[in-house]
Amino acid sequence: MRQLMSGNAALGEAAVLSGCTHYFGYPITPQNELTEYMAKRMGELGLCFIQSESEIAAINMVLGAAAAGARAMTSSSGPGISLKQEGISYLAADELPAVIVNVARGGPGMGNISASQSDYFQSTRGGGHGDYKTIVLAPASVQELTEVVPLAFDLADKYRNPLLILGDGMLGQMMEPVDFDGLARPADYDKPYILTGAKDRPARTIHSLIFDTKLQEEHNWKLFRKFQLMEQNEVRYETYLADDAEMVVVAYGMGARIAKGAIRRLREEGLKVGLLRPVTLWPFPAKALREMAKTVRDFFVFEMSAGQMVDDVKLALEGEAHVHFYGRPGGVIPMPVELSRIVARHYYQARSRDSAAKEEKR
Amino acid sequence: MLVSTIFSGFGGQGVLSMGTTLATAAMLQGKYVTYYPSYGVEVRGGTANCTVVVSDEEIASPVASEPEFVVAMNQPSFARFQGTLQAGGLLLANSSIVSTESARSDIEIFAIPTSGLAEKLGTIKVANMVMLGALIRASNMISYDGMLENLAGILGEGKARLLKVNREALALGYEYAKDHANGH
Numbered sequence: 001m002r003q004l005m006s007g008n009a010a011l012g013e014a015a016v017l018s019g020c021t022h023y024f025g026y027p028i029t030p031q032n033e034l035t036e037y038m039a040k041r042m043g044e045l046g047l048c049f050i051q052s053e054s055e056i057a058a059i060n061m062v063l064g065a066a067a068a069g070a071r072a073m074t075s076s077s078g079p080g081i082s083l084k085q086e087g088i089s090y091l092a093a094d095e096l097p098a099v100i101v102n103v104a105r106g107g108p109g110m111g112n113i114s115a116s117q118s119d120y121f122q123s124t125r126g127g128g129h130g131d132y133k134t135i136v137l138a139p140a141s142v143q144e145l146t147e148v149v150p151l152a153f154d155l156a157d158k159y160r161n162p163l164l165i166l167g168d169g170m171l172g173q174m175m176e177p178v179d180f181d182g183l184a185r186p187a188d189y190d191k192p193y194i195l196t197g198a199k200d201r202p203a204r205t206i207h208s209l210i211f212d213t214k215l216q217e218e219h220n221w222k223l224f225r226k227f228q229l230m231e232q233n234e235v236r237y238e239t240y241l242a243d244d245a246e247m248v249v250v251a252y253g254m255g256a257r258i259a260k261g262a263i264r265r266l267r268e269e270g271l272k273v274g275l276l277r278p279v280t281l282w283p284f285p286a287k288a289l290r291e292m293a294k295t296v297r298d299f300f301v302f303e304m305s306a307g308q309m310v311d312d313v314k315l316a317l318e319g320e321a322h323v324h325f326y327g328r329p330g331g332v333i334p335m336p337v338e339l340s341r342i343v344a345r346h347y348y349q350a351r352s353r354d355s356a357a358k359e360e361k362r
Numbered sequence: 363m364l365v366s367t368i369f370s371g372f373g374g375q376g377v378l379s380m381g382t383t384l385a386t387a388a389m390l391q392g393k394y395v396t397y398y399p400s401y402g403v404e405v406r407g408g409t410a411n412c413t414v415v416v417s418d419e420e421i422a423s424p425v426a427s428e429p430e431f432v433v434a435m436n437q438p439s440f441a442r443f444q445g446t447l448q449a450g451g452l453l454l455a456n457s458s459i460v461s462t463e464s465a466r467s468d469i470e471i472f473a474i475p476t477s478g479l480a481e482k483l484g485t486i487k488v489a490n491m492v493m494l495g496a497l498i499r500a501s502n503m504i505s506y507d508g509m510l511e512n513l514a515g516i517l518g519e520g521k522a523r524l525l526k527v528n529r530e531a532l533a534l535g536y537e538y539a540k541d542h543a544n545g546h
Contacts, residue, residue: 004386004397030401113402174424175382175397177389254423261422336422 005178007142007171011101012037014149015073019185020099022048022065022072024058028080029113030169031103035075055080059087059100066096067206069194071153075101077169078119079110081127088162089128092223093208095193097156099149100134101165103172106331114331115170117255120308123166124282131220133227135234136164136281138253142176146183148279154186155234159226160193166281168304170254170333236279237288241267245274247324247347248292250313251302252278254333259302261336262343271347273300281309286316293320298350300324300343304333322350363418365503366426370411370443371435371456376490380433381412383494386516387509388416396424409439416503431501433493434460435476444469454497456489472500472539479534488531495535506536 005013012034015023023042025035035051042049048065052058058074065072076084081102091098104119106112123136135155137148148165156163195204210216240260242248251259256277266273276292278285289299299321301310306329314323324346328334367384371377378399385397399412413426428448434440435456447453449468458477474496480489498506509516510532514525521528 002389004382004389004395169401170398170424173399173401175385176424177395257421258423260420264422333423333425335425335427 001181002177002179004175005142006033006173006175007145007167008033008103008173009037010142010178011075011145011149011165011167011172012041013180014146014183015099015153016041016045016047017180017183017185018071018150018153019188020047020071020073020153022062022070024050024052024061024065024072024074026052026055026058026076026080028055028077030105030115030172031075031077031101033172034101034103055083056087059084059091062098062100063087063091063094063096066091066098067094067195069191069196071097071157073099073101075103077103077105078107078116078122081119081122085122085128087128088134089126089130089132090208091162092126092128092132092134093130093219094206095160095223096162096206097153097160098162099152099156099165100162102167104166104168106329112331113169115168115254115333116305116329116331117168117253117303118305118308118329119166120281120303120305123164124284124312132223133230133282134162134164135159135230135283136166137236138166138279138281139171140253140256140277142171142174142178145171146178146180150183150186157186157189159230161226161230166253168254169331231283234280235283235285235287237285238275238277238279239288240275240277242274242276242292244272245296246272247274247298247300247343247350248296249273249275249300249302249343250278250289250309251275252281252309255302255304258334258336258339262340265336265340266344266347269344271344273343273347278309284312284316286312289313289316290318290320293317296321297354298322298324298346300326300346302339303327305329324350363503364415364421365417365431365501366413366415366429367431367433367497367501367503368411368413368426368429368443368446369433369435370409370439371433373410375410375435376487377410377433377435378412380490380494381414383491383516384416384497384504385414387512388414388504390512390516391504391508393417393504394419394421396421398424409436409442411439411443431497433497435490435493436460452500454493454500456493458489472496472542474535474538474542476535479538480531483527483530483534485527488527491528491531492535492538495532495537496539497535498532499536499539
């Protein structure tokens with residue numbers, strides 16, 4: 001049955017349906033409705049909800065719950081996620097599954113409570129200290145939120161690694177029709193590592209303090225191989241009108257929605273523009289971009305930031321195509337018509353650049 | 363078809379529930395729809411607002427910089443949002459408490475004494491539903507009959523006992539718009 005729900009509430013319901021048994025939160029706008037929803041829902045179901053005394057406490061409660069085998073989650077927004085980074089690094093080092101939600105807002109610093117995409121680096125580069133990565137899922141609609149949540153819990157368990165869902169204030173606050181009928185609870189994994197009391201079995205430990213550098217190096221390579229597997233198996237993206245495109249816009253999350261609107265306008269004007277929307281920001285769909293670059297000479301990156309994902313696009317393309325960029329940082333939400341004008345200008349500039357190059361060859 | 367509406371007024375006038383009611387009704391009629399509340403800092407006694415986009419195809423952005431319709435339930439909202447309306451757009455104002463003089467000549471202003479009309483039903487609390495009835499008539503963005511059919515589901519179990527008065531309020535606004543709106 002379709003119902004109208006905010007992104008924050010839908011995320012909460014999807015987590016419950018995915019078998020999340022422990023939620024630990026601390027208030028921050030624009031994700032408060034998620035914490036509010038979980039307070040009510042987890043209580044109804046007799047599951048664990050704690051509003052902790054701080055973000056740092058919440059992420060460490062997640063670590064404790066995951067160490068005991070629980071399907072655990074926490075959520076926050078930019079500034080709060082910064083505080084959680086220490087705990088996320090420990091989760092990765094300890095190889096514990098957890099889902100962390102960032103309903104991002106304008107930054108840096110306290111910033112503002114509008115929607116923004118300026119936490120891309122923080123999300124995709126590990127974020128905390130040490131050599132680690134987390135899968136980052138970036139949904140673009142309330143419905144897609146409900147699809148990535150069970151996936152998030154599954155992948156966290158599958159790889160025994162923390163995983164990030166990166167939304168933004170707009171996605172969290174807006175209401176859209178949503179349908180939970182297709183949501184399947186992810187399977188339970190064998191967890192031979194969890195701490196449940198060592199009665200009738202040898203004791204286990206979970207720790208990330210490894211003084212022996214050789215052993216630490218071995219541990220790091222082990223983690224690295226896991227990250228390699230994620231890169232091989234977990235890349236997800238969507239394309240839109242990309243088959244005949246001469247210019248491909250690369251955008252994610254709500255930015256990709258705005259880009260789609262812009263592309264529809266451009267198509268009406270006869271401009272061959274398409275879209276590639278990474279659903280996983282890490283691992284990044286680099287191969288898909290390189291494949292596209294065989295026929296597409298121009299990629300246009302749009303972000304609601306001063307430019308972060310644009311670096312990954314450049315790394316992926318390895319100089320094989322031109323990379324254009326337009327960004328609106330600070331919590332500004334541009335309209336599709338604005339983006340369509342900018343893309344059109346770059347599109348015609350690219351065309352005249354190519355025809356000038358042809359002239360020169362002659 | 364893609365139609366954006368900004369609903370605005372005092373906190374407590376039912377501005378956000380006007381938005382969710384329209385959005386839910388549109389969803390049940392198979393439309394694409396987004397509802398986006400303003401969740402920023404607001405001045406006490408100032409404006410609460412939300413944006414509803416109803417469309418036949420996927421909606422790019424839930425934000426509307428130039429809406430087709432603005433609903434202003436109080437004076438500060440009228441002042442704040444009349445400038446955002448696109449040329450040729452329609453501004454529906456609660457003329458019971460809003461003075462509807464505007465410097466813009468490229469928009470249409472429809473004055474509806476919603477508070478006064480609602481009082482006829484014995485409660486000013488349904489002024490928002492009177493306004494919504496008028497908006498649906500003036501905009502034709504969703505089917506009015508279809509909405510009435512689903513009204514119990516739209517309002518939810520919590521408002522079951524208020525179904526009758528809400529239905530009457532919608533009808534009052536709808537009929538008023540039929541009789542008074544120019545060209546709609």
